[in-house]
Amino acid sequence: xxKQDRYRLFVEYFSEHQPNPVTELNYTNPYELLVAVIxxxxxxxxxxxxxxxxxxxxxxxxESLALATPEEVFTYIRSVSYPNNKAKHLVGMAKMLIGExxxxxxxxxxxxxxMPGVGRKxxxxxxxVIYDIPAxxxxxxxxxxxxxxxxxxxxxxxxxxxxxxxxxxxxxxxxIAHHWLILHGRYICIARRPKxxxxxxxxxxxxxxxxxxxxxxxxxxxxx
Ligand code: SF4
Numbered sequence: 001x002x003k004q005d006r007y008r009l010f011v012e013y014f015s016e017h018q019p020n021p022v023t024e025l026n027y028t029n030p031y032e033l034l035v036a037v038i039x040x041x042x043x044x045x046x047x048x049x050x051x052x053x054x055x056x057x058x059x060x061x062x063e064s065l066a067l068a069t070p071e072e073v074f075t076y077i078r079s080v081s082y083p084n085n086k087a088k089h090l091v092g093m094a095k096m097l098i099g100e101x102x103x104x105x106x107x108x109x110x111x112x113x114x115m116p117g118v119g120r121k122x123x124x125x126x127x128x129v130i131y132d133i134p135a136x137x138x139x140x141x142x143x144x145x146x147x148x149x150x151x152x153x154x155x156x157x158x159x160x161x162x163x164x165x166x167x168x169x170x171x172x173x174x175x176i177a178h179h180w181l182i183l184h185g186r187y188i189c190i191a192r193r194p195k196x197x198x199x200x201x202x203x204x205x206x207x208x209x210x211x212x213x214x215x216x217x218x219x220x221x222x223x224x
Pocket of ligand 1: 200
């Protein structure tokens with residue numbers, strides 16, 4: 001199957017069955033999403049959603065967070081991964097939001113990445129989710145699922161995956177395709193053992209195609 005056909009079928013399927021996917025992180029404004037995404041690195045959304053209510057209650061805006069010490073922020077986020085570093089990043093991020101961006105979360109990818117704790121992936125999430133900019137954030141799920149389906153080829157880094165997806169996806173689907181791939185990777189195309197038996201994408205998935213063709217070869221050898 002041609003790669004362009006895999007893209008077409010991928011977009012057709014999810015446009016019909018998941019037209020409005022959303023992030024599973026809880027937030028009510030751009031500042032809260034930025035905090036939640038910084039916290040979510042190497043951690044689960046479920047865990048982040050457990051700590052953010054108290055954190056947002058104590059630090060409801062960048063002004064209050066900028067005045068905090070990392071030690072105090074740590075007490076609210078101690079159960080997430082890398083709490084020491086993340087506490088420092090959050091306070092540094094809030095200070096920069098106030099000092100350089102008038103308290104507003106910027107939409108520009110380069111400006112976003114100036115802030116502590118904000119790498120390319122986090123910047124892409126903010127740009128696409130908050131500002132609806134066609135940006136593709138590549139996390140472990142996006143990386144794995146895009147590769148298995150065959151939307152990418154020989155893409156060995158997140159940046160390579162991002163570039164290939166950006167090149168082939170229709171522009172209006174880029175921001176939501178990020179959610180399609182994450183949710184599919186989280187619940188069906190899981191890392192250790194993909195649940196192909198219940199997956200609706202088998203008809204155009206490259207990984208499935210390869211697994212099935214190996215099974216056919218094996219059964220022919222056994223019966224021969
Ligand atoms: S068919 Fe299997 S490998 Fe392919 S996307 Fe579905 S779960 Fe993943």
